[in-house]
Amino acid sequence: MRFLLLLLIILSLPVLAQESIVFGVHSKTAPLEWRKNGVDQGFNVELMNRIGQLTNKRIIVRRKSFQQLVKDVHNPNSDIDVIAVVSPVNLDRKLSQSDPIYATHARAYTLQGKALINNWADLVGKRVAIKIGAFVDVYLSGYPQNFERVDVDLYETGFQQLISNQVDVVIAESFVARRLLPLYPSVRSSSDALIYGDFNFVGNVKKTLLMYKINEALRQLKLSGEYDKLVNKWFGIGREKVDLTSNEQRMLSVAMLVALVCAVGMVYTGFISASLRRHTKALDAELIQRRRIEAEIFELSKQFQSVLDGIPNGVTIVNQDLQHLWSNDNNIHLLDSDEFYYVDNDVFKLKGAVLDVLSTQKSFTADMRYQQQCWQLQIHPIAADQVVILLEESTEQHHLRQANEEASRLASLGELSAGIAHEINNPTGLIVHAVALFTSAMKDLTPAARHYQKQNPFWLIAGLNPDIAIEELQYSCGSIEEGAKRISRIVNDLKRYAMPHIANEYTQVCLNDVVQVALRLTASQTKFHQITPTLCEPSPKIEGDAQQLHQVLINLIQNACHACSEQSGSIVIETHVEGDKAILSITDNGCGMDSATLTRITEPFFTTRRNEGGSGLGLSVCSKIIKEHQGEMQMLSSVGKGTRIRLTFALESQD
Structure with a gap:
């Protein structure tokens, strides 16, 4: 151990x-x-x-x-x-x-x-x-x-x-x-x-x-x-250790698998390529067809656009925000102008009109005015938020329609007025003659009545004192005579309205002289108003009848005085020249007229002063005289804003 x-x-x-x-x-x-x-x-x-x-x-x-x-x-x-x-x-x-x-x-x-x-x-x-x-x-x-x-x-x-x-x-x-x-x-x-x-x-x-x-x-x-x-x-050439033998075997297996997949892929690719070539040819043919159709559609679109651009009327498509989606640019500027308004002088607002059409999905049509032209406006809904706006000038159609309506009225009234004038003139003459006899008789009977009254103090005439009764009889005779004369004047106006005028009797007339004469003859009526004559020099001259033109302007001045108040009435009378036209216009700041009155103002016997003794023939006679002079009368009026009457005549050459 x-x-x-x-x-x-x-x-x-x-x-x-x-x-x-x-x-x-x-x-x-x-x-x-x-x-x-x-x-x-x-x-x-x-x-x-x-x-x-x-x-x-x-x-x-x-x-x-x-x-x-x-x-x-x-x-x-x-x-x-x-x-x-x-x-x-x-x-x-x-x-x-x-x-x-x-x-x-x-x-x-x-x-x-x-x-x-x-x-x-x-x-x-x-x-x-x-x-x-x-x-x-x-x-x-x-x-x-x-x-x-x-x-x-x-x-x-x-x-x-x-x-x-x-x-x-x-x-x-x-x-x-x-x-x-x-x-x-x-x-x-x-x-x-x-x-x-x-x-x-x-x-x-x-x-x-x-x-x-x-x-x-x-x-x-x-x-x-x-x-x-x-x-x-x-590390193996800079990398972690690998088993190269097994790696080679794996790579060989992978390579064989990849080769097999590639072979299958090539076959499939060939099939797909052939299919793609067929589809490509079909697509090329379809593409050519589509291009041809597109070219035809483009050409048709150009033609359609040319037609739309050539239409004199305005065509515009807008949305609810007033964006212009398309327009042929004809007269489309009117939609934004302050001078584009309804015929009854109401203000036109495009935004409100478009929104009303879109909300109701109902078309809107209105007669419009622009300066001295008449237009028809149409707004039609084409989508939930889009409308098409059509503008068409209707000045000539408007004038033709007015002329046709007036011709129809003249035809009936001319025939009627001739018979009325004949039927009224005879009794009116008898009344005037009888009143003249009564007036003379009253002068002769007055001394006898006074003498008889002295002998019979209790004598009464129609229950009145003889002096009072005689005075009343004299006043009644004057009233009857004045009424008969007024009836006679109306009959003469009616006869003038119905009777054609001989145009070859016209002479050269200075419009400034017509204005001066008319102002002198209406001095008693215009003294309560502010009268402003604006007369151009030299005076415009036209071919016409001075007496008839005096009658026209006197009637227009009287109507202006009736429309204005005495305290603040203002009347402007103007003459000027526009190109080859002589213009006489009278403008007042009176009560004006609504669209309904303005439409009928020249109709015979139509008057707004029936209670004041108006006959309704004044403007009718004026309209007839102006047409006989180959002139044109245009009236613009708004309630509470006054009236402007524009008379247009052909201008005579200046000496």
Whole structure:
């Protein structure tokens, strides 16, 4: 027993006496080493074991957290001699470190579908996960950070937070990320290398000599080619170790499958191509047909547009906001003119008319006036918010209609008036003759009545005192005579209205003289009103009958006086020349006329002054006289705003 114990002690002395190197290893997914089935393995572990053999030192592997390893390597009294870390290429460490073992880099990782990170500027404002103490952390400590930094203990923690949307980007070392990506398929590499670094062995502050020996052993391995064998074993031409044989078999199977799929695809593609060629030919034929039809439609549209543009009437399509959707631009300016109004002088508002048509969905037709023209306006609904507006000048039709109506009335009234004049003239003459006899008799009987009254003081005539009775009889005779004369004048006006005039008796007449004569003859009526004659010089001259023109203007002045109040009545009489026309107009600020009155004002026997003794023949006779002079009478009037009558005659050449 003692011998065996002594033998064991002797055999164990070299082992106990052999120096060791304590190699600190990261306990979770270290870059170049890991534990599989409880056994430490990996590039760094195998490399460190080979260095131990060359330096005749035993390698002891101790697993700790990365943060603890960093603290231990800075602690002179720690039990860790060497660790493997990554250092940025542009950063010098104060600790002893070996020659570079392997180059690496760090890049940005994001979720699939997110934008790529092209440079550090793309990280501004984002939440970026950084592993505490990693070479990315060391690198960023010397640079300003324009992003929101989120510290994590492991790169895997950063990937988990990325998936749960706690961070936007993870900056991770490539070897670690490459191991993690298969575990997190929703994460992808989103940038080129942002930081470059090297793997190094870093020694404790008291292990400078040990680091020298490690470097010597590392260089010896590189020179002998054994280092390259280790790299090829664990990384395989710069990547993680792969089984090339099985990989080749898999690739061959995949290639055969791809070839089969390609063959099937070529057959299918040929079938599809033939089908597409047939469809293409059919589509080309259809396209040619459509182009031909479009050309015909375009030509027809041009012809239709030419027809619409050639229509003298205005055609416009507008919506409820009065936007012009289409127009042939003929007379469309009238719709926005202040001088475009209804024939009864009411104001026209296009907006209100369009909205009424759209709300009722019923067509609207109205007779309108613009300056001296007559127009017919039609608005028809064509959609829920669109109408078509038609404008047609109807001046000639309006005049023809008026002339036809007036001709019809004249035809009936002419025949009627001739019979009335004949029937009334005879009894009227008898009345005048009898009244003249009664008047003369009353003069002769007056002295006899007075003499008889003296003899018979109680004598009465028709129940009245003889003097009073005789006075009443004389007044009644005067009234009867005045009424008979008035009947005679009406009959003469009626005969003049019905009787044609001989135009060859006309002479040259100065309109200014007609105005002056008419004003003198109506001085007793116009003295209560403000009369303003505006006569142009030289005086316009026309061909006509001065006496008849005097009658026309006198009648118009009397009507204006009747329409105006005595306190504020104003009458303007004006003569002027427009081209080859002589114009005589009379304007008052009287009571005016409504549209119904204005329509009938020249009808025989129509009067608004029946209670004041008006016969209704004045304006009828005036209208007939003006037409006999080849003239035109236009009347504009509004209730409460006055009346303007414009007489137009052909202008005679000036001497």
